[in-house]
Amino acid sequence: MLTTLFQVYLPLLGWTLLGFVLQKRLPTGWKRWLDPHVLGRFMFWVGVPLGTIGFIQKADLSGQIWVAPLVCWLATGLGFALANAWLRWQHHAWQGKNERDPWLWSRARRGSFYLAATLGNSGYLGYPICLAVAGSAYFGWALFYDLLGTLFTAYGLGVWVASRHSPSRPRPRQTAIRLLSSPTLWAFFVGLALARQPLPGWLSQGLVAFAWSTIPLSLIILGMRLAQVKHWGSFFPAAVALLIKIVIVPLLVGLGLTLTPYPPLAKLVLTLQAGMPPAIATLVLTEEYDLDRELTVTALAVGYLAALFTLPLWLGLWGS
Template structure:
């Protein structure tokens, strides 16, 4: 409990700092900070934490479970849409359906999932979270997510741009670099500063989340957002989390996987909503509500698993 409270103080404190800074600073600051983290901060933290990660276990199963969670979330969201149409004889508009499905399937397993995993489980099992995010969530968002967004949106489809976005993603390149860099011996001083740089990037990521939340003002789609979050943050972790032992995933590794499955919707959902003219209000509301809901659901998952 003391560990969890310490995590909450850090999470809430850094997000609140970002929230107030986002209200005071020019709108260009979050954009610049996001670019810095995308190109430098997050890749540096991946290289730093991979040095201490345990790669001896069957961590390749993590992205497979990530894809299962994404598909299950999308399927349950689709069933909800069809059930609502059957029971009420009304249906969401296509852009709303697209944002609804995306919010239920793709989680923020990087900017929020990484710091929560590191704080609650430690660096030894960081590789499980990393594989889940880079080989699971990333391709779920810019693979299946793009296909669904183009299906339900009114914008044009530029698959080349999305393919390029994945191929030049510095997190993927730093993942390979980090695996190679594990074999290189460096001085204790360099090791110390590398680790501190990684934690600094994690802290800045939480500040950035607060900054972006300070710019989210729409709550018009609260009911739809609540349903999509119930699928993403409750049903999917419960259904798949209870079967992890069948995959041979137990103990701290199972805890990491459940934490990643239970993350709120990814910021990629808002990017796709903007790109393909989906329901922006629903995407925005799901993001803000999901971050707040995490503070309630996280202790439950840690207790259950």
Template sequence: MSIILIQLAAIYGKLGLGIGAGWIFGKFSSEAIAKKIGQWLFWVGVPISVFAFVRQIDLSGSIWLAPAVAWLAMGLCLGCAWLWLRYTPHDLDKPAQGSFLLSSTIGNTGYLGFPISLAIAGESMFGWALFYDLLGSLLWGYGIGVMVAAYYGEKEKTSVAKIIGKMFTQAAINPAIWSLILGLVFRGIAFPNLLEQTLHYIAWTVIALAIALIGMRLSHLKNNANITQIRSSLSIKMLLIPLIFALLLPLFDVPRNICLALLLPMAMPPAFATLIVSETYQLDQELSVCSLATGTCLLPFTLPIWVILFS
């Protein structure tokens, strides 16, 4: 237990330092800088990081189970959130209900999930987090997530065909997916030691910059919604569904390290993608912002549950 606590303290220290530094820098810089950093990470940094880590991770066994578990988990999140809206008294209008469903479903499995998975589950298990994010959260967010936003938003309704087309377009232009493919292709090719070390160094630098970017973006959030409006959303996303899988996965003889690798991204707070989709389809942005910020602040208190259960 003491080793686990020391490990968590080290992780919290690094996350707190990175997010705190980003938050301070964000307070004295414009949102345009954070946007530029985000664009660089999306198009350059994260793809290099994915390529570097894919060459080192263990892809044996049933790693392709990760996106299947991701879709199942997000489907259960969506179902539970819909049941809450359907059978619980609330004062949320239709756009707010859309934001509630998105915040209950799509997690920050990339910029926040990657460094946490690397730090806790280790590089050898990073493939599970990678496949969970790229083939799970990404496709769900721009597929089912857009369908939900189009239905609950105030804009003109979008056809299912257009939504499906957008989902595959977003996947096709995402450089991280192409880096994943290239990393798989070049796994068997030995690179010069200097190049390998450089890629590894860049990959970890990108992870650190991604953590700082979270702090910068949090520093620019201004809206504050009533906490009672998001308590149920975060409970479903960060506690209920991960707890169900924590009980079910061992029943199917899933090894403890794989259980941990799947539960970590599953229990992440709402993703920044929920803000983008909410803005695009005119949902309740205040609810999305508050859910994201509150979920990120709650993560240090929920993360030990999964680490203690499966470490």
């Protein structure tokens, strides 16, 4: 178990640390081209869409793995419901307080809270963890959980939530237009169309290589954002979001999967995916829709550290 954790978290922490150092030590002239906001928009419009097409090239579209996205949608809905219930309780508990009270959240902060509590890092972090734990035979379950589950929830529901809570307060028609114009959603359908006919070897390999290259780039962006955080006043709301995302939701999903006839390792993969910390997509959406960056980055950073403790828990409960 310790070997698995070391293999997974060494590159994770390494790329993040590189981004942190770049932001702190890079000359001012270079920061114009390596600005995290610019890189985040590149990921939203180019990196994630092309990466999606690349991963679909290697996907196996057969067998029981079609249940994986259903589990993802269920886990996301459960996380959203719990986050909404907590926000409603928090609103009523602090109703009538001073307008400057830190518990009275802005629209942007509520949007970031929803994203952190519902969207998991089932790709950049889930892929290597599931591959190391369950092997390549069950990698398709992790892949479908991410491509058909997290993909639609992150750039479908996630775009809707981020747009609704953007400080610009877009109209419902604008929200619908932003949702339908999400480049990753269109990239998914393009990827499915291309998967039905073989591409030239150099093109297919290039797309897959680009897809994997987006992982370190996303972690570098995270490290750069960490370097920009001046104080950690968002720790408590981030901790609540993480309690929902990496403890309560995967525990309920794992208990529910024990009643199904699927292979034990498939159940473990789905539980691990449901318990991934907040996705890099939350940072991409936060950058694009100007949400609460401090809460998002805090949830991402603390979530990765907390996963060091929750991963052994799920392996101990369902890894036999």
